Amino acid sequence: MADKKDPADGSGSKAARDADAVDEVERNTKSQTTASSYTTTDHDVIRTWAESRGGRPASVETTGDDGDDAGLLRIEFPDAPGGSADNLDEVDWEPFFKTFDDRKLSFVYQEKTSDGSTSRFFRFVRADG
Numbered sequence: 001m002a003d004k005k006d007p008a009d010g011s012g013s014k015a016a017r018d019a020d021a022v023d024e025v026e027r028n029t030k031s032q033t034t035a036s037s038y039t040t041t042d043h044d045v046i047r048t049w050a051e052s053r054g055g056r057p058a059s060v061e062t063t064g065d066d067g068d069d070a071g072l073l074r075i076e077f078p079d080a081p082g083g084s085a086d087n088l089d090e091v092d093w094e095p096f097f098k099t100f101d102d103r104k105l106s107f108v109y110q111e112k113t114s115d116g117s118t119s120r121f122f123r124f125v126r127a128d129g
Contacts, residue, residue, distance in 0.1 A: 012027060012036055012038075012111070013025050013027070013038045013045070013111055014052075014111055015038075015045050015046075015048045015049035015052065015109070015111065016038070016040070016042075016045050018048045018052070019042065019044035019045045019047075019048040020044075021040070021042045021044055021045050024040055024041070024042035024045060025038050025039070025040040025042065025045055026038065026039050026040070028108065035110060035112060035113055035114040035119070036110070036111070036112075037108055037109065037110045037121070038108070038109055038110070038111070039106050039107065039108050039109075039125075040106065040107050040109075041100075041101075041105070041106050041107065041127060043093075043097050043100075045107075046097075046100075046107045046109075047093060049107075049109055049111075049122075050075045050122075053077060053118060053120055054077055054078065054079045055075040055076065055077050055120070056075070056076050056078070056090055057073070057075060057076075057090070057091050057092065057093050057096035058073075058074045058075065058076035058088040058089060058090050058091060059072055059073055059074060059088070059089055059091050059096075059099075060072035060074060060088060060089075073096060073099060073100060073105070073124055074088055075122060076088050076090065077120055100124075103126075104126060104127045105124045105125065105126060105127060106124070106125050106126070106127040107122060107123075107124060108122065108123045108124075108125055109121065109122040109123075110122070
């Protein structure tokens with residue numbers, strides 16, 4: 001993705017560094033800010049980011065099938081204020097990532113909020129191309 005000399009690389013993302021995948025992450029802002037967002041398709045970065053926040057792969061109830069399709073993807077944070085959503089089913093990472101790849105999605109996420117707190121902001125978007 002981004003050249004390591006490029007100031008818009010993923011080096012500001014703790015999840016990318018922890019997953020040893022800085023080259024697989026692109027920063028979405030022109031300058032490094034506390035609340036920078038990042039985009040990746042790297043499974044290790046996504047899993048690292050989610051699990052470091054207590055997140056688990058999930059799908060919206062009744063949207064998947066009994067096969068490989070996980071349905072409408074979500075990351076569930078059961079320990080977050082408000083707890084788990086009643087309409088989410090926990091899924092394993094394997095079908096989660098198969099669905100993610102089949103739908104050609106990218107993962108947009110934030111490490112920190114503007115006040116420096118750990119962020120749980122994320123979004124699934126269609127990958128370019």
